[in-house]
Amino acid sequence: MVRRCSVNIGEFKHKNPIPNASRIGNIVVSGVILGRDAKSGAMPTSLEEQSVNMFAHMKATIEAAGGGVDDIIKVTVWLQDKSNRGPLNTQWLKMFPDAESRPARHALQMDMDAGALVQCDFMAVLD
Secondary structure (H helix, E strand, C coil), X not given: CCCEEEECCCCCCCCCCCCCEEEECCEEEECCEECCCCCCCCCCCCHHHHHHHHHHHHHHHHHHCCCCHXXXXXXXXXXXXXXXXXXXXXXXXXXXXXXXXXXXXXXXXXXXXXXXXXXXXXXXXXX
16 A cells, blocks of 8 residues: 555646655645646736735645545745735635634745746645
């Protein structure tokens, strides 16, 4: 029996030979999730569009692992400009509207390549 299971979603794949996430038992940890458009592969120019795509990829990844967004316990976000969190927070509140049930989040600033303005990864515990 395989202990670790790779999790992949059809539209959004890594260029390197790594899965979107990995699951062992009820623990799921994602790889980096970018805001790239899933169908065209293009990187939108705005933080708003990248944030929308990033959260859609996050949702698709946790669902492919057999869970849902309520199973996400920790999200780490990297921003090109940490002072500009407005578009990120807008999408955060759409994904996690209940103030009494949101995952922990850590935001860091990082120089990113290929036009990326935001990226994240997450950890989840499934029921």
